[in-house]
Amino acid sequence: MEAQRTAYHKIWGAHRVAGDPLQRMLMYVDLHLVHEVTSPQAFSGLRAAGRRVRRPDLTLAVMDHVVPTWERTRETPDPVGREQLRQLSENCAAVGIPLLDLYHRRQGIVHVVGPELGLTQPGMTVVCGDSHTATHGAFGALAFGIGTTEVEQVMASQCLWQAPAPTLEVRVDGQLGQGVTAKDLALGIIREIGVAGGQGSIVEYSGSTIRALTMEGRMTVCNMTIEAGARAGLVSPDQTTVAYLEGRPAVPRGREFAAAAERWLSFASDPGATFDRQVRIDASQLEPFVTWGTNPSMSVPVGARVPELAQLPSGSAREAARRALAYMGLEEGTAIEEIPVDRVFIGSCTNGRLEDLRAAAAIAAGRRVNPRVRAMVVAGSGAVKRAAEEEGLDRIFRDAGFEWLEAGCSMCLGMNPDILSPGERCASTSNRNFEGRQGAGGRTHLVSPAMAAAAAVLGHFADVRQLEPADLGAAAQGR
């Protein structure tokens, strides 16, 4: 009898081109996503070596990192960013890689766009020169970020040399409380296992809580796998996955769809498959989290206080916390709900999808952004933006005083004009609260979309469970 295998082992086994799968093998890449920041040097390398792009038809380029979020008719302000965009257009045109440029209806953040188009499917290998490629693992794909040299290698050979990785099952059971979202689950997991807790491993998220998540929620969880240091994170495909994919542009139709769905489901981990390590999380114990420090594991429930240094283990952890509090301009022991915010950012590949915007809009509806706050909503893609507008979410946000902007990575990493000024404090739905991430000297607190909206209207962090969410249908019609 064949041994019970995990989804990872099935995908691994199905992608061997050459070499030893137990040591190091040449792995085939089914989908290569490309953006303007980590690709120019790869294209120049190929040109210098006189090599061609082997499979432009398995490659998709998107402009997302440096694009401004203001109207597309205005020019990208900085000449260097403009040059990156120009080079991406030229490079893609020269080698025949399809490109979703600034003006394309489908432009957006690469990790929002891929799944939206149906390009990410169970059992596939997906790579991109971006660490949040982990997002695509939500579909039961093996998806991970690579550096620019590897981008060049994939362009030239459609393959990568890879060593097998140990597996870590993160099993989450129980029901998430009201107001507790996939983002809080992701933050809760990182809080539990630490920013290096997944190092070297492939994580599989399992359990009743994960099964109950929508695909968008699963994407949020998988997206932040990299913040726990893991190579990749995935969820075994199931009917939720199949239902999400049906009808998407890159997905087969009719009889072929049934065959594809059957193939997809065959990649799910076998019942009884074992993992090298296991962590269990009780979802009912999770709360809306707010980070107080400079890495994503430094978080507490919204009702708690910034930790007292003396209560942390002495040594490097306490030293890191001391440095983080100094950078964040926070006193130990401060109640999280007493921390005022200057900026709110709702968007990113972590939380820039339709459900995220709905959750934020339900809090924003009928309320006003606090006068001390500048609040931005940046849809993850043009398609998300249009869908939100069809539901009237844009009006809800605008009426409440939020800026409603064009799609891109925006203030998640501040490579476009959306950045924090030194000392500004931001409630952000993005994935990294590293020093200077959203702008030199800027102070980032990671939260869920609803928690970000609550901070926007109150001017300080607040427990979203204390705010009555609006019925969005009624709120949109109320105009």
Next chain:
Amino acid sequence: MVEGLAATLSRDDVDTDQIIPKQFLKSTGRAGYGGACFFDWRYDAEGRDRPDFELNDPAYRGAEILLAGRNFGCGSSREHAVWALAQMGFRAVVAPSFADIFCTNALQNGLLPVALAESDCADLQLRARRRDGYRLVVDLRAQEVRDREGRRAQFQLDPFWRECLLAGLDPLGMALREEAAISAFEQARSPLLPNTRHRWE
């Protein structure tokens, strides 16, 4: 084999946003990142060296081996972080552990990521912090780090990368030599798999 002055950066979880902040990622080349390495930690608002940043210590000037903390290079996949470290003069980073993507990026560029036991790292850091010109040898063939005082510590590098680095092999060249296998694999791929040649609407 790398032999050089050792410098310490005594903190864990140094992310690649710190190694090379985003404003320097807009270059489309592979050169010119050394001066921007650790930019926000290294310089004050006027662009002067911050005296409180370890690597600005004059005793560490010209250092080629970085003794770092756990989970070095976490976060963003930007290979610019490796280019910046190499262009700042480092040829090896010795730490208890590395983030995966950083580790691969470093190897691709010949910057040696050397993972030693915590206790060995702590001991070497203590020695380097005397700031008396403490030098280390990183010997890839023997998979050993040693100093002139007779302190030795063993490390293990993935055999694939060890061979690549010692023999000067290039992973892409090795992949392209498998052309027949790649083509055969492509022939056998499921026709149900998607491609990107669509009129995306």
